[in-house]
Amino acid sequence: MSERIREFLRRRADEGPCVVVDTDIVRENYLTFAKALPDTSVYYAVKANPAPEILTLLESLGSSFDCASVGEIEMVLATGADASRISYGNTIKKERDIARAFEYGVRLFAVDSVEEVDKIARVASGSRVFCRVLCDGVGAEWPLSRKFGCAPEMAADVLEHAHRSGLEAHGVSFHVGSQQANLGAWDAALSMAAGVFREMATRGIELKMVNMGGGFPTRYLKDVPGVPSYGEAIFRALTDHFGNRLPSTIIEPGRGMVGNAGMIETEVVLISKKSADDDVRWVFLDIGKFHGLAETMDEAIRYPIRTPRDGDLTAPCVLAGPTCDSVDVLYEKTPYELPVSLSIGDKLLIEACGAYTTTYSSVGFNGFAPLASYVI
Secondary structure (H helix, E strand, C coil): CCHHHHHHHHHCCCCCCEEEECHHHHHHHHHHHHHHCCCEEEEEEHHHCCCHHHHHHHHHHCCEEEECCHHHHHHHHCCCCCHHHEEECCCCCCHHHHHHHHHHCCCEEEECCHHHHHHHHHHCCCCEEEEEECCCCCCEEECCCCCCCECHHHHHHHHHHHHHCCCEEEEEECCCCEEECCCCHHHHHHHHHHHHHHHHHHCCCCCCEEECCCCCCCCCCCCCCCHHHHHHHHHHHHHHHHCCCCCEEEECCCHHHHHHHEEEEEEEEEEECCCCCCCCEEEEECCCHHHCCHHHHHHCCCCCEECCCCCCCEEEEEEECCCCCCCCEEEEEEEEEEECCCCCCCEEEEECCCCCCHHHCCCCHHHCCCCEEEEC
16 A cells, blocks of 8 residues: 555546656666576566557666557657567567568567567567467466467477577567466476577487566455565476576566556445345445456456445445446456445545556546556
């Protein structure tokens, strides 16, 4: 709980729901990552929260950046960061976007197929590429799908194709799943990466880099290990699988960098029941799935919620958003405990909302304004 955010909200005029991010916490998070893995380059995952104030702060601290689009690349360059600090980490790119990134000076690209390699070879000759390998994401609260990555045996073929196409086969990447609480997840992934390194060596190609992705959690309702614990587990896995010949390494924290730095203020719009004998109340807020809380899908992320009536008797309720869309329900499968005394008009604070809220907020759905964002 950030006192700076609380003070900001006390002084703010009531203009609807908003998210507030405290840059002091972002700074502390960056320094914690840098200390936990001192020989690993930090590439902030811009998609988590691309607020200019956050990007400018991280640039000043020496961070590099993982970008998913030309738009994100341009946001990073606007901070004054050199293009050498940018990785175009999306494996699905239009050829003209690859060309634009190359014009900007970006030379590091993600791939997971020979078709993507061919696009880069045509318009970004000589660039470095790393191949993303599939990871099962076991232990993650927001597991990633099979949309990104390829099997390890295919990765070797993709990288060899890149090498023979005039590109630098630079390394491999993986992502262990977002909000990953299992410290051992990186061990299995690094074992797989080391296998690709060995296979490439038999083909006469020396890989140099492992991109260990994101997955570093923020605390919601459950306790999670601290960043130092992840650093120790990852370094141990690196030495176990690579021995004394450690590759250069990258991490891409997004949620772990900004998640705990943000808080949403929202208002109770309605409290009702669906029948006279219903034991479960419905609590409707002025923010929902379409205005920043998309990660409540399947109730994967359960945010901590504070109310002005904390300490009163609680009872389970269904929590929902304000739109005329039946999927705009946040928590129903596992109802949320909220005070029985909660009233229409009460302001709630939803914690740990610095990541994947503003970027998920719709533009004008049902006529509601996008989630207002303040960075302090």
